Amino acid sequence: MLTTSSDQPAKLHYGPNSFRVIRNGRFVPCAVTGEPIPLDTLRYWSAEHQEPYASCEIATRRLTGQV
Template identity: 90%
Template sequence: MLTTSSDQPAKLQFGPNSFRVIRAGRYVPCAVTGEPIELEALRYWSAEHQEAYASCEIATRRLTGQA
């Protein structure tokens, strides 16, 4: 069975203001919850930790050590 790139998570390189797609896909998993985040909806990440977050609350908790 063949899978398409949309079936697999994307691999991204996170910068301070943007991200670069390393491997095509439609989503990335949240580093805390594991829930899929559509690339079009991705707004929160850490360039330092190279992680994506589903919401600003999750990002804040993670980056302040509360997650």
């Protein structure tokens, strides 16, 4: 079975205001929940930890050590 880039998660480099695609894909998994986040809806990440988050609540919990 062949896989396409849309079947695999993207690999991103997270900057303070944007991210750069290192490997093509249509989603990244949330660093906390594992749920897939489509790249066109990705809004929350940590440049320091190089992690994406599914929501602002999850990002806040992770970055304040509550997860």
